[in-house]
Amino acid sequence: MPRIKMTDRRVMALNPSAGRQVDYFDERFPGFGIRVSPSGRKSWFAMYRFRARPRRLTFGPYPHLSLVDAKAKAAAVMREVFQGIDPAAVKAAERRAETFAELASEYLERHAKPRKRTWREDERTLERQILPAWRHLKAKEITRRDVRLLIDKKLDAGAQIYANRIFALVRKVFNFGLQRDIVPMNPCHGLSMPARESRRDRVLSEHEMRVLWKAEMRVLNVGDRQQMR
Numbered sequence: 001m002p003r004i005k006m007t008d009r010r011v012m013a014l015n016p017s018a019g020r021q022v023d024y025f026d027e028r029f030p031g032f033g034i035r036v037s038p039s040g041r042k043s044w045f046a047m048y049r050f051r052a053r054p055r056r057l058t059f060g061p062y063p064h065l066s067l068v069d070a071k072a073k074a075a076a077v078m079r080e081v082f083q084g085i086d087p088a089a090v091k092a093a094e095r096r097a098e099t100f101a102e103l104a105s106e107y108l109e110r111h112a113k114p115r116k117r118t119w120r121e122d123e124r125t126l127e128r129q130i131l132p133a134w135r136h137l138k139a140k141e142i143t144r145r146d147v148r149l150l151i152d153k154k155l156d157a158g159a160q161i162y163a164n165r166i167f168a169l170v171r172k173v174f175n176f177g178l179q180r181d182i183v184p185m186n187p188c189h190g191l192s193m194p195a196r197e198s199r200r201d202r203v204l205s206e207h208e209m210r211v212l213w214k215a216e217m218r219v220l221n222v223g224d225r226q227q228m229r
Contacts, residue, residue: 032074044070100134160195
């Protein structure tokens with residue numbers, strides 16, 4: 001691992017080595033360096049130890065990221081390490097941050113299916129009404145405005161009661177995410193139910209429809225038996 005006096009001219013002159021990548025370290029800034037791949041790609045990195053273990057953080061290609069800016073980033077990395085933060089672990093966690101689709105899947109598997117008879121309604125509403133808009137968004141980056149836009153489409157289409165159902169489910173999914181430390185906040189917080197509804201406006205769930213149907217069948221059967229007497 002050669003050490004060089006890191007200047008723009010010196011970095012620009014670094015040539016790739018056939019069949020292997022080479023790390024060049026700044027002789028004046030311990031842990032700061034640049035990797036040159038066999039293809040000629042150059043990437044800035046910082047090496048440090050966290051809890052006695054060697055760690056490496058890559059933070060940008062050259063020349064897209066200049067020497068001056070790369071040194072500033074490396075200095076920020078070292079400050080975080082000094083403060084007891086592992087920047088490489090933070091970056092890895094950011095890459096693994098759950099999309100809304102992943103959050104919704106975990107909600108269904110860990111909460112809805114074990115606890116709700118009507119979990120299929122939640123699954124269907126997610127698949128048809130929510131995931132088409134939010135599937136690839138990071139759950140923690142969804143805002144109150146995103147929620148409003150999603151709900152407003154239903155309101156504009158005249159589906160006020162369905163808008164309420166979607167809003168209630170979104171709020172429930174994010175509350176689940178809060179409890180499991182997947183998201184830092186619920187974007188539904190501070191928002192009220194989209195539409196007012198009376199008791200007779202309420203849409204029966206599939207489970208409620210089955211219960212009602214069975215009750216009606218029992219009444220019909222009793223009536224039939226009485227007529228036969």
